[in-house]
Amino acid sequence: MKKLLVICIGLVMAGAVMAQGIAGSAHDFSGDTWNSTGQICITCHTPHNADTTVSGAPLWNHQVTTATFTLYSSTTLDANDLGQPDGVSKLCLSCHDGTVGLEAFGGVNTVTDPITGTALLGTDLANDHPVSFTYNTSLATTDGELYDPSTVNSGLGSTIDADMLYSGKMECSSCHDVHNTPGIAKLLVKSNAASALCLTCHNK
Ligand code: HEC
Ligand code: HEC
Ligand code: HEC
Numbered sequence: 001m002k003k004l005l006v007i008c009i010g011l012v013m014a015g016a017v018m019a020q021g022i023a024g025s026a027h028d029f030s031g032d033t034w035n036s037t038g039q040i041c042i043t044c045h046t047p048h049n050a051d052t053t054v055s056g057a058p059l060w061n062h063q064v065t066t067a068t069f070t071l072y073s074s075t076t077l078d079a080n081d082l083g084q085p086d087g088v089s090k091l092c093l094s095c096h097d098g099t100v101g102l103e104a105f106g107g108v109n110t111v112t113d114p115i116t117g118t119a120l121l122g123t124d125l126a127n128d129h130p131v132s133f134t135y136n137t138s139l140a141t142t143d144g145e146l147y148d149p150s151t152v153n154s155g156l157g158s159t160i161d162a163d164m165l166y167s168g169k170m171e172c173s174s175c176h177d178v179h180n181t182p183g184i185a186k187l188l189v190k191s192n193a194a195s196a197l198c199l200t201c202h203n204k
């Protein structure tokens with residue numbers, strides 16, 4: 001009995017017991033009042049009549065944000081093509097900026113149930129890690145304290161570029177797995193224990 005208790009406390013402290021996959025994750029909306037379909041994928045994807053306005057969007061079924069965002073800026077930022085969020089990040093912000101209703105999928109465009117709480121990023125991204133800019137060998141060289149994404153391993157199987165970048169760009173999905181495939185807290189692509197996620201790219 002005592003032994004079992006010790007094991008249990010050990011597991012809780014390690015924080016390692018997380019369910020993998022989208023079912024039961026923060027992105028499983030099958031039981032939410034604003035989703036009467038009882039399905040999981042449908043709030044974001046559809047097999048037919050997908051929205052193709054965002055380039056590269058995978059069979060998209062959620063209304064896309066039209067907001068103009070305040071961008072991150074700093075005197076030390078070297079990236080020179082930081083612009084309005086595009087690609088995958090624009091898809092995330094189509095719920096996380098709070099201007100689009102969660103229920104706005106499958107042709108619905110009401111704003112009855114916008115996102116609330118800590119998951120609400122809003123349209124001011126000045127206080128968020130920058131996204132939607134090119135991260136390549138040249139940026140790594142200019143910065144001096146970034147790993148070369150085309151050669152350095154991400155720890156996820158291949159290079160930073162292959163595993164974490166989208167058409168060579170940093171996006172929300174560089175750090176997050178929208179489907180919770182690895183089952184790491186806050187839908188992260190890899191554990192950030194001892195800042196391992198940050199130290200994948202930043203040579204500090
Ligand atoms: C909360 C929104 C959301 C839900 C729910 C969701 N997805 Fe996705 N999915 C995305 C986004 C955003 C992308 C593109 C970005 C990425 O891959 O990170 C994507 C990409 C994909 C892709 C192409 C890239 C890849 O990962 O293979 C497939 C296939 C996919 N989703 C299938 C599914 C299926 C099947 C379900 C339901 C079991 C599902 N998704 C549920 C948002 C979602
Ligand atoms: C269909 C709307 C929708 C889309 C699209 C969407 N999210 Fe979410 N996401 C939510 C909601 C709602 C929550 C809060 C769920 C809760 O509080 O239980 C959430 C929660 C999260 C969380 C917190 C998870 C946790 O365990 O606390 C992260 C991280 C996240 N989303 C990232 C993303 C990223 C990255 C994308 C794009 C690749 C994305 N989301 C796309 C609706 C969405
Ligand atoms: C450089 C990596 C990185 C990028 C890029 C990134 N995030 Fe995150 N995000 C994190 C980490 C790490 C956490 C967990 C922070 C914590 O636990 O305190 C997090 C937490 C979150 C949460 C949960 C907040 C909470 O307190 O519950 C949401 C929602 C979220 N991110 C959405 C996004 C969206 C949307 C984007 C793109 C606009 C994005 N993230 C881009 C690393 C990132």
Ligand code: HEC
Nearest residue numbers: 074076077078079135143146164174175197198200201202
């Ligand atoms: C997938 C790669 C990647 C990951 C993971 C990542 N970053 Fe970054 N980060 C970058 C790149 C590239 C820049 C742009 C640097 C530049 O242009 O000067 C950046 C910019 C920043 C900046 C702004 C630098 C400035 O000069 O204004 C800070 C601070 C930062 N990251 C901290 C973090 C932290 C903290 C984490 C972990 C939660 C993290 N990053 C995870 C790639 C990454």
